[in-house]
Amino acid sequence: MEPLMAVVIGILYAAAIYMMLRRSIVKLVIGLMLLSNAANLLIFTSAGLTRGAPPLVPEGLAEPLGKVADPLPQALVLTAIVIAFGVLSFAVVLIRRAYEIVKADDLDKMKDTDT
Amino acid sequence: MSTEVALPILIPLLSGVVSLLFWRQRLVQRFVAVAGTGSLLVSGLWLLSSVSEHGILVMQMGNWQAPFGISLVADLLGAIMVVMTGIIGFAVALYSLATTGRGHEAFGYFPLMHLLLAGVAGAFLTGDIFNLYVWFEVMLVASFALLILGGEKAQMEGAIKYVTLNLLSSVIFLSAVGLLYGLVGTLNMADIAQRLGQVEGNGMVDVLAVMFMVAFGIKAAAFPLFFWLPASYHTPPVAVSALFAGLLTKVGVYALFRVFTLIFNQNPDYTHEILLWGAGVTMLSGVLGATAQFEFRRILSFHIVSQIGYMILGLALFTPLAIIGGVFYIVHHIIVKTNLFLVSGFVNRLCGSYELKRLGGLYRSHPWLAVLFLIPALSLAGVPPLSGFFAKFIVIRAGIETEAYGVTFIALLVGLLTLYSMIKIWAEVFWKAPPETRKDEPEVAPIGQRELWQMYLPIVGLALCTLFIGLYGQPIYALAEASAEQLLDPTRYIEAVMGRSTGVTP
Numbered sequence: 001m002e003p004l005m006a007v008v009i010g011i012l013y014a015a016a017i018y019m020m021l022r023r024s025i026v027k028l029v030i031g032l033m034l035l036s037n038a039a040n041l042l043i044f045t046s047a048g049l050t051r052g053a054p055p056l057v058p059e060g061l062a063e064p065l066g067k068v069a070d071p072l073p074q075a076l077v078l079t080a081i082v083i084a085f086g087v088l089s090f091a092v093v094l095i096r097r098a099y100e101i102v103k104a105d106d107l108d109k110m111k112d113t114d115t
Numbered sequence: 116m117s118t119e120v121a122l123p124i125l126i127p128l129l130s131g132v133v134s135l136l137f138w139r140q141r142l143v144q145r146f147v148a149v150a151g152t153g154s155l156l157v158s159g160l161w162l163l164s165s166v167s168e169h170g171i172l173v174m175q176m177g178n179w180q181a182p183f184g185i186s187l188v189a190d191l192l193g194a195i196m197v198v199m200t201g202i203i204g205f206a207v208a209l210y211s212l213a214t215t216g217r218g219h220e221a222f223g224y225f226p227l228m229h230l231l232l233a234g235v236a237g238a239f240l241t242g243d244i245f246n247l248y249v250w251f252e253v254m255l256v257a258s259f260a261l262l263i264l265g266g267e268k269a270q271m272e273g274a275i276k277y278v279t280l281n282l283l284s285s286v287i288f289l290s291a292v293g294l295l296y297g298l299v300g301t302l303n304m305a306d307i308a309q310r311l312g313q314v315e316g317n318g319m320v321d322v323l324a325v326m327f328m329v330a331f332g333i334k335a336a337a338f339p340l341f342f343w344l345p346a347s348y349h350t351p352p353v354a355v356s357a358l359f360a361g362l363l364t365k366v367g368v369y370a371l372f373r374v375f376t377l378i379f380n381q382n383p384d385y386t387h388e389i390l391l392w393g394a395g396v397t398m399l400s401g402v403l404g405a406t407a408q409f410e411f412r413r414i415l416s417f418h419i420v421s422q423i424g425y426m427i428l429g430l431a432l433f434t435p436l437a438i439i440g441g442v443f444y445i446v447h448h449i450i451v452k453t454n455l456f457l458v459s460g461f462v463n464r465l466c467g468s469y470e471l472k473r474l475g476g477l478y479r480s481h482p483w484l485a486v487l488f489l490i491p492a493l494s495l496a497g498v499p500p501l502s503g504f505f506a507k508f509i510v511i512r513a514g515i516e517t518e519a520y521g522v523t524f525i526a527l528l529v530g531l532l533t534l535y536s537m538i539k540i541w542a543e544v545f546w547k548a549p550p551e552t553r554k555d556e557p558e559v560a561p562i563g564q565r566e567l568w569q570m571y572l573p574i575v576g577l578a579l580c581t582l583f584i585g586l587y588g589q590p591i592y593a594l595a596e597a598s599a600e601q602l603l604d605p606t607r608y609i610e611a612v613m614g615r616s617t618g619v620t621p
Contacts, residue, residue: 036282097266
């Protein structure tokens with residue numbers, strides 16, 4: 001499972017960087033979305049994938065039987081998803097406002113603050 | 116249980132909530148802004164005094180023991196940074212009473228400011244690497260919203276660059292945290308430091324170190340990814356610029372200091388060598404960028420970049436004296452830089468422009484403002500006896516002692532070029548004759564007496580801080596020395612967080 005996930009994560013990162021390098025601000029935001037998803041999958045995978053072993057302690061025992069999945073990466077991913085959702089919704093509103101004000105969806109036309 | 120560790124986070128959060136509740140009552144929001152930041156400063160001072168008395172203070176959130184729960188840790192560096200947050204928050208809150216318009220206040224300027232301060236204080240106090248990421252995001256979201264308050268064209272353009280690069284750095288940070296967790300199976304920074312020593316093979320550790328370096332380097336606006344800063348910092352209302360200039364990049368620098376003294380200290384030949392040259396190029400590119408600019412706040416923004424180089428240089432040299440220099444530099448820089456931005460806002464209020472070409476003659480009409488500009492400006496350039504001189508002196512001396520002559524030469528040269536930029540502003544804004552007024556220029560409203568005081572007070576206060584650090588630097592030096600001692604001996608931090616018995620196995 002891990003090699004497959006590694007390839008998927010790699011493709012996601014590559015696609016995200018490619019989208020972010022394009023001139024359209026809509027594609028920029030799509031790139032950011034892909035990037036945060038790639039990072040979430042990376043956390044999930046790098047902590048080790050365990051199939052079909054929920055981290056539950058059976059009744060009457062002090063610790064779970066056998067090997068169970070690590071719950072912490074899932075908590076981390078959950079937090080990261082929530083944060084990424086908030087930030088991305090801000091980014092979407094931002095590009096809409098930017099489009100209304102600048103009247104262009106082209107990063108090459110947003111150079112006033114660079115020089 | 117030491118409650119003072121959590122107070123600097125709780126106070127701004129609470130003030131933010133209260134000012135949200137009074138969304139329509141402008142006066143209450145203004146009062147809460149001053150009272151909240153004032154008590155943040157007081158709680159910071161309390162924290163600093165009790166840390167210097169009792170050593171590193173730790174608070175385990177929810178009483179979960181160290182590697183399992185989130186710990187809040189206040190060592191001297193963290194406490195110093197919290198005090199600086201309080202000082203800057205208080206000064207900017209006072210200043211924004213006069214400069215933030217009704218329009219900005221109606222869209223939640225004050226609640227966002229409190230939220231930003233909470234994020235900054237949280238980042239300084241947390242002892243958990245994922246929690247650090249969360250505080251970074253709290254700070255970033257608040258800063259995004261503050262940056263586009265007002266919704267002008269330049270703000271939108273600047274914000275797109277700011278948001279993109281900061282999100283990129285957050286994702287790199289998050290990916291690095293994920294990989295680090297995969298490697299050592301813990302998120303507590305003290306525990307990570309302990310276990311990373313036992314990891315075999317340096318390859319992965321070095322990769323992670325560089326990932327953290329890139330992530331925090333973007334936040335700190337270090338070379339080569341600093342372009343978001345000069346593209347955005349001159350666009351928002353001036354109080355926001357001043358707050359950002361004082362605090363945000365310094366959170367990145369703090370994170371670099373924390374991570375590269377506590378966690379990634381195994382292979383300094385490799386990591387700190389990269390930091391060293393990064394610092395050198397950061398200094399040079401920032402100052403050269405500034406010489407080409409003719410806009411008040413833009414010059415100052417480029418100088419933030421070049422000054423960040425000095426702080427990272429202090430970390431990169433990695434000797435006790437260099438770390439002292441780095442900490443001293445952070446303290447000096449936060450005060451001076453914020454003050455310069457506040458002065459630039461004052462000038463804009465008087466003349467209605469930030470363009471140096473349109474300004475002039477202020478020495479004749481406002482001699483005291485000219486003096487108040489000159490104090491932080493000369494301090495930034497490192498003219499004795501102001502605070503910048505000692506900060507630069509310590510860092511450069513550490514550079515000579517470690518025989519890093521190349522970077523030391525750059526540091527000296529950059530000091531000279533900084534002086535050139537500051538004198539340029541002085542000559543253009545204050546000294547030269549005022550330019551002839553043209554018809555298309557907007558009329559500037561006269562300033563009321565109360566407004567004048569609300570602007571003068573923080574500027575004078577920060578200028579006095581600069582003078583104090585310069586003329587009576589011994590206490591600050593002693594503090595920086597003690598904090599450098601703590602930073603270079605991570606076992607103390609680890610022991611404080613994990614307890615003496617380190618035999619806990621999950």
